[in-house]
Amino acid sequence: MTSIVLVQPEIPGNTGAVGRTCVALDMELVLIHPLGFDISDKRVKRSGLDYWSHIRLVEFASWEAFLAERTPRDDQLYLFEEYANRSFYEPDYPEDAYLVFGRETKGIPAEIVAAHRDQLVSLPMRSDKVRSLNLANTVAAAAYQALRSHLPKP
Incomplete structure (x- = not known):
């Protein structure tokens, strides 16, 4: 299963909308703390509409805790940053990929990058x-x- 990983998201509405996408595509939502909001915030659930109860949500206290528990392979991790040299069109994503995104204002923390x-x-x-x-x-x-990457070829 592909997972969407949000590292320290700041805006509840974005997290709610991402959760809705995860439900639509049968993907897991992984949240890495600290969050810039309370997960019970009405704005999170409003953006996720009535889909929030269907989200496969997992939370970790830190990036290190995520790595320790999940132990992702290098070929599973895809960190999305605006300054990356490689286009997101290039990889053949494995079915168990982790798509990693950072804070809305600062991106993925420098030490993770x-x-x-x-x-x-x-x-x-x-x-x-x-x-x-x-x-x-x-x-x-x-x-x-x-x-x-996983759709049947015609």
Whole structure:
């Protein structure tokens, strides 16, 4: 199963929308603390609408706790950062991939990026007027691209 990993998300509405995408695509949502909001926040559930109860939600106290429990292989981790040299179109995502996204304002913490440089990918931007997309939009695009690797070929 593919998992969406949000590292220290700050905006409850984005997390709710990401949760809704996870339900739609049968993916797990992994939240890495600290969060910038209380998970019971009405804004999280409002964005996830009545789907929130269907989310396969797992929470970890830290990135280190996530790594210790899940022990992901390098080929499972895909860290999404706007400055990555590799496009998210390039990998063949395994079915058990972890798609990792950082905080809305600061991205993935520098120490995590430094430890996983070879796993960085980015969504291409065709215009220099936009620095990045909204987190929920980026997750949706990435999730569908990862899913595409497992669709039957015509």
